[in-house]
Amino acid sequence: MTSKIGKILVVLTGGTIGSTCSDGVRGIVGDSPYILIREFRQKYPDYSDCEFEVINPYSILSENLTCEVWTLLYQALNQVHTSAYDGIIITHGSDTLAYTSAAIGMLMRHTKCPIVLTASDRPPNDPASNALPNFRASVDFVLNGGVRGVFVSYRRNSDGLQVVYLATRLCSADCYADEFSSYGGSCFGVVCDGRFVPELSRLNPSTDSMNSAWPPISEKYVDFGARRVLLLRSYPGMDYSVINPDGYDAVINYGYHCATAYTAYAQKKLPSLLKFAETCHECGVNLWLGSFKSTESEVYSTQTDTERSGIKKFYDMSPEAAYVKAVLAYNLPGVDPDEFMRSCVFYESPGQEISYGV
Numbered sequence: 001m002t003s004k005i006g007k008i009l010v011v012l013t014g015g016t017i018g019s020t021c022s023d024g025v026r027g028i029v030g031d032s033p034y035i036l037i038r039e040f041r042q043k044y045p046d047y048s049d050c051e052f053e054v055i056n057p058y059s060i061l062s063e064n065l066t067c068e069v070w071t072l073l074y075q076a077l078n079q080v081h082t083s084a085y086d087g088i089i090i091t092h093g094s095d096t097l098a099y100t101s102a103a104i105g106m107l108m109r110h111t112k113c114p115i116v117l118t119a120s121d122r123p124p125n126d127p128a129s130n131a132l133p134n135f136r137a138s139v140d141f142v143l144n145g146g147v148r149g150v151f152v153s154y155r156r157n158s159d160g161l162q163v164v165y166l167a168t169r170l171c172s173a174d175c176y177a178d179e180f181s182s183y184g185g186s187c188f189g190v191v192c193d194g195r196f197v198p199e200l201s202r203l204n205p206s207t208d209s210m211n212s213a214w215p216p217i218s219e220k221y222v223d224f225g226a227r228r229v230l231l232l233r234s235y236p237g238m239d240y241s242v243i244n245p246d247g248y249d250a251v252i253n254y255g256y257h258c259a260t261a262y263t264a265y266a267q268k269k270l271p272s273l274l275k276f277a278e279t280c281h282e283c284g285v286n287l288w289l290g291s292f293k294s295t296e297s298e299v300y301s302t303q304t305d306t307e308r309s310g311i312k313k314f315y316d317m318s319p320e321a322a323y324v325k326a327v328l329a330y331n332l333p334g335v336d337p338d339e340f341m342r343s344c345v346f347y348e349s350p351g352q353e354i355s356y357g358v
Contacts, residue, residue, distance in 0.1 A: 002140060002143070002144045002193070002194030002195055003143045003144055004046060004047050004049060004050055004143065004194075005049045005050060005143075006050055006051070006086035006087070006142065006143045007050075007051045007053065007084070007085050007086055008050065008051070008052055008053070008085060008086055008087050008088070008089055008139060008142055008143075009052075009053050009054075009055065009080060009085045009087075009088045009089070010037065010052050010053070010054045010055075010088075010089050010091065011055055011056075011057065011073075011076065011077070011088060011089070011090040011091070012033040012034065012036075012054060012055070012056040012059065012091050013033075013056075013057065013058060013059065013060070013062075013073065013090065013091060013092050013093075014028050014033060014058065014059035014060045014061060014062065014091075014092075014093060015060075015061060015062045015091065015092050015093025015094065015095075015097075015119055015120075016061075016093055016094060016119065016120050016121065016122060016123060016131075017036055017091045017092070017093070017118070017119050017120035017123075017124060017131045017134075017135075018032060018033035018035075018036065018059060018091055018093075019032055019033075019061070019123045020032040020035065020123050020125065021122075021123050021126065026123060027061070028059045028060070028061065032123075033056055033059050033091070034054070034056075035123070035124050035125055036091060036124045036131055036132075036135060037052055037054060039124045039125055039131075039132060040124075040132055040135055040136070043132055044132075044136060047136075047139065050139060050143070053085070055076060057072050057073060057075075057076040058072055058073075060093075061093055061095075062092055062093020062094065062095045062096040062097065062100070062119075063093065063095045063096065065093075065095075065096040065099070065100065066225065067224040067225045067228075067327055067331075068223075068224065068225040070100065070103050070224045071222065071223055071224050071225065073090075073100070073104070074103075074107055074222060074224075075221075077104070077107075077108060077111075082111050082112055082113050083112065083113075085113055086113060086142055086143060087113045087114040087115065087116065087141075087142030087143070088111075088113060088114070088115045088116070088142075089115075089116050089117075089118060089135070089138045089139070089142065090104065090115065090116070090117045090118070091117075091118060091119070091135070092117050092118070092119050093119060094119040094120070094121065094154075094173060094178070095172075096172075097117060097119050097152065097154075097170065097172075097173075097180075098170040098171055098172040098180070098318070098320040099172075099320050099323065099324055100117065101117045101150070101152045101165075101167035101168070101170045102167060102168045102170070102318075102320050102321045102324040102325070102348065103224075103324045103327075103328070104117065104150050104167060105149075105150040105166070105167030105168040105346045105347075105348070106168060106217060106324065106325065106328060106345045106346050106348070107216075107217065107218075107328070108150055109149070109150065109214050109216075109217070109345065109346040109354070110213075110214050110215060110216040110217075111148065111150070112148060112213075113142075113148060114141065114142050114145060114147065114148050114149060114150075114151065115149070115150045115151070115167075116138040116141055116142060116150075116151050116152070116153050116164075117150075117151070117152045117153075117167065118134045118135055118137075118138045118152065118153045118154060119134065119154060120134055121178055130154075130155045133155050133162065134153055134154055134155055134162070137153045137155070137162035137164075137191040138153040140191050140194045140195070140196070141153055141164055141191050141196050144194060144195055144196055145164075145191075145196040146196065146207070147196075147207050147210045147211060148210060148211050149166070149167075149210045149346075149347075150166075150167035150168075150346065151164050151165060151166060151167055151188060152164070152165040152166075152167055152170045152180070153165075153191065154180055156179065156180075157177055157178065157179055158177070158179065161190045161192075162190055162191040162192070163180075163187045163189075163190055164187065164188045164189045164190060164191060164196065165180065165182050165187050165188055166182070166188045166204070166205075166346075166347050167346070168321050168345070168346050168347055168348035169182045169183040169184060169318065169321070169347070169348060169350065170182065170183075170318075170320070171183050171318050171319075171320065172320060183317070183318035183321065183348075183350065184203045184350030184351075185203070186199055186201035186203045186204055186350070187199055188204060202351060203350035203351045204350075205347050205353065209353060209354075214346075214354055214357075214358065215357050215358065217328070217332060217335075217345060217356065217357060218332045218333065218335075220333045220334075222328075222331055222332055222333070223331065224327055224328075224331050226331055227249040227330040227331050228247065228248045228249060229248060229249065229250045229251070229252060229323060229326045229327050229330060230243075230245060230248045230250070230251045230252070231251075231252050231254065231319070231322075231323045232251060232252065232253045232254065233253075233254050233319065234253065234254065234255045234256055234260075234261045234262065236262075237270065238261075238262055238270070239270055239271065240262075240270075240271050240272065240273060240275060240276035240279075241270075241271040241275075241276075243276065245276075245279060245280045245283050245285045245287075246283045246285070248283075248285050249285065249286065249330045250285060250286040250287075250288060250326050250329075250330055250337070251280060251285055251286070251287045251288065252288050252290075252314075252322055252323055252326050253273065253287065253288065253289045253290075253311075254290065254291065254319045254322060255289055255290065255291075258300065259289060259290050259291055259292040259293070259303065259313075260300055260302050260303060261273045261289060261302070261306070263302040263305045263306060273289070273306065273309075273311070274305060274306065274309050277306070277309040277310060277311050278309075281310065286312060286337065287310075287311050287312065288311070288312045288313070288314050288322075288326065288341065289306055289311050289312070289313060289314075290313060290314035290315060290317065290322060291314060291315060291316060291317050291318075291319075291322060292313050292314065292315045292316075293315070293316065294315045294316050294349070294352075312338070312341070314326075314341050314342075315342075315349065316348075316349035316350065316352065317348050317349060318348075321348040325340070325341060325345065325348065326341065328340065328345075329341050339356075340356060343355045343356035343357075344356065
């Protein structure tokens with residue numbers, strides 16, 4: 001029998017799961033972020049013995065998220081005495097959920113209770129919304145999952161399963177079916193009938209590994225808007241000459257699936273990544289290319305060109321995790337960015353154990 005008794009801290013940050021709809025327009029109005037808890041109490045009275053303590057550090061639609069907002073969330077979580085709770089649930093907008101989950105996964109990897117982020121496709125008081133099932137699965141995972149760490153809980157549209165993802169591997173939802181996915185292909189598990197069922201995969205860490213005591217990646221105040229990172233995605237016909245890296249501390253170029261990008265010098269009409277590397281060097285900006293596969297022994301000739309140009313490599317990460325990791329690498333006090341980007345901070349690289357700071 002699954003437990004429905006516990007104490008959970010709920011961190012409301014807005015998003016669709018904290019919104020309401022009026023005249024066909026969704027938005028955050030008044031106390032709309034609190035509707036979720038009221039609707040949950042009404043629909044699931046058998047959870048009456050579960051205590052929710054609620055904080056609301058800010059309320060935004062997540063498309064308006066900035067790195068400075070992560071600073072606010074990090075500050076709010078750092079003030080929490082986690083030993084007083086069975087777990088923490090963070091409600092968030094779905095648009096940038098993969099970015100925030102990666103950030104919290106790395107920043108809060110040391111937390112001794114589970115942290116679950118969740119979102120919804122419609123406002124909680126919409127009968128067609130998945131807000132309440134997603135929140136319920138998050139509660140069940142906190143109470144019955146038996147594993148610490150940072151996760152995302154969201155119902156999969158294709159089969160209705162309540163999927164649990166490792167926070168640093170969540171990939172943004174596609175624009176057609178609004179389906180999230182997991183980098184590497186393996187989710188962490190599912191919640192079924194109130195119980196957590198792990199997915200058995202060599203890419204997933206063991207429960208013993210997840211429950212180990214990891215040190216925090218920073219003991220100091222962090223301002224995530226202080227040093228900026230530019231994220232680029234490779235595409236055919238990309239013109240690097242229109243991109244100005246000046247004012248950034250690093251550029252992350254997420255290449256094609258083989259970690260390749262346009263490097264041809266022959267076609268003078270389109271300055272290549274190699275020419276852009278010269279521009280970055282002149283501006284004192286670090287240029288990174290990935291995501292390379294750590295298991296790949298052979299390389300393409302274009303990749304040898306990028307290596308000779310001083311372009312740095314990163315390995316085995318989703319675009320969201322790579323961007324977030326770079327933001328942390330260049331903003332965390334006392335961190336060597338090269339070492340940080342090479343390490344595995346919180347299972348963002350499938351099949352690899354934590355290596356940073358241990």
